[in-house]
Amino acid sequence: MGIIEVENLTKDYGFKRGVFGISFKIKKGEAYGFLGPNGAGKTTAIRHLIGFSKPDSGKARIFGLDSFKHYSEILDRVGYIPGEISLPQGITGYEFIDMMKKMRKVRDDSRVEKLIELFELDPSGDTKRMSFGNKRKLAIVVALMHDPEILILDEPTSGLDPVMQEAFMQLLKKERRRGKTILLSTHIFSEVETLCDRVSIIKNGYIVDEFPMSKLKYAEDKLYKITFGSSGEANELRARLEDNSIWICERQEGDTLYIQVNDRNINEFLSILKDYNVRLFSHEKLTLEEYFMQYYLDDVEFKGVSHG
Ligand SMILES: Nc1ncnc2c1ncn2[C@@H]1O[C@H](COP(=O)(O)OP(=O)(O)OP(=O)(O)O)[C@@H](O)[C@H]1O
Ligand SMILES: [Mg+2]
Known part of the structure; x- marks a missing residue:
């Protein structure tokens, strides 16, 4: 059984937008990459997985629990970094961190402090006036502070400078070695290449290919x-x-x-x-980037790596 399971999930927003009958499973301890062009359905799939939206049909489960029914229980055990960060306004970064600490029942400050130091975050300012990168760092600290078993990351490094991107990827590699399960949606091929064990490609709301990264080496x-x-x-x-x-x-x-x-x-x-x-x-x-460009070009038919 997968620790994350999506089964025939459909959410139809009309005009061919949404996700249509997508299925995938992620095993405990696995790092799974989600690649696909803008508007492919990655964020939609992730939002259903963490229970923010109700599917039209199909299932999304984490720890065997239905995501939509048990979303608050799930969020206590999952670190989620949304693609678009929206923070409550009129409070400082520190106040936001404190609020989330209470919500996630974090009693020990040492991990929070380490994360703040690692990302050189200054949480003293008002969330409204924070730069894009600082908001991202704040979202990262808050997502990881309760040392969750699963990390669900929707383009987590967007807005970070290259040094911080690298720091974040190093941290993810460490978390993976500690046995954490990771779902990483990204447009940055090198992130998938360094971190992921398996990848799926989503396009126009369908999963069009899925394979272990090792297949690429033997393509x-x-x-x-x-x-x-x-x-x-x-x-x-x-x-x-x-x-x-x-x-x-x-x-x-x-x-x-x-x-x-x-x-x-x-x-x-x-x-x-x-x-x-x-x-x-x-x-x-053949780099991942060269290989996957075909999925990003609209007029190219899917070829896929041989699964033989
Ligand atoms: N709440 C919504 N109502 C209507 N349409 C939506 C809604 N959310 C997403 N969509 C549409 O569904 C499609 C998939 O969007 P989604 O955000 O999942 O793509 P994505 O793969 O995350 O893209 P990106 O790489 O740009 O983040 C898009 O066409 C989008 O406009
Ligand atoms: Mg998205």
């Missing part, structure tokens, strides 16, 4: 960097490859081509290369 589509004796040869091969759909010439840098080849076609591809004077041949790691 059957590989990118090769090939340097030829002359740029004339590179031009010629590029032109020759243009009319087929089996291999894709991604780019050319003078005498060097970057070509994507599926493992199935590697022999055929090597036999074509025999006609050329190849000086260097190497396998380029």
Whole structure:
């Protein structure tokens, strides 16, 4: 059983907006990434998961409890950082922290103090006048101060400067080592790459792909960097490859081509290369970013990593 379970969840806002029959499970101790373009449905899924909205149909459960029915019990054990931070106005950061400490029954101040120090947060000012980044830091401190078992993070680093982004990612890695379960929605591929065990891709309200990160390393589509004796040869091969759909010439840098080849076609591809004077041949790691760009481009059909 997953510690987080979403089963056939549908919320239809009309005009094809919302989420439609999405399902996923996250095991205890797992870090799960949620990727997808703007408006894909990530925040909608997360808001249902933490019980802020009632689904039209389907289920969202955390710790085996129905999210909508048990949301206050769930929030006591979950650290949630919303995509859009809205803080109560007319109070200082300190007052907000105190309010949340009471709500989450935090008795020991040492963790709160450590978090404030780590993020160099100054909570003395009025929440209304805080900078975007400071509000984000305040939301992070408040979400983590009760040392929750599960972290549900909706674009948690947006608005943080690069040093703070790094500090936050290091903290998440540590929390994961401590056995925490993490759901991370983000547009930053490197965050998924460093943290997540599994990823799902959501687009237009549907989960269109889901796989363990290790699959990416063994993806059957590989990118090769090939340097030829002359740029004339590179031009010629590029032109020759243009009319087929089996291999894709991604780019050319003078005498060097970057070509994507599926493992199935590697022999055929090597036999074509025999006609050329190849000086260097190497396998380029396909980054998550390169791989997932296809899901962000509207006109590209889903290919997905082979699950075999
Ligand atoms: N309360 C609502 N009423 C009507 N439509 C909504 C509501 N909330 C979200 N939507 C719509 O549902 C779709 C999914 O929005 P959602 O915020 O879940 O996307 P997202 O994946 O989090 O995007 P982003 O990456 O921009 O944060 C969007 O088209 C959005 O306009
Ligand atoms: Mg969102």
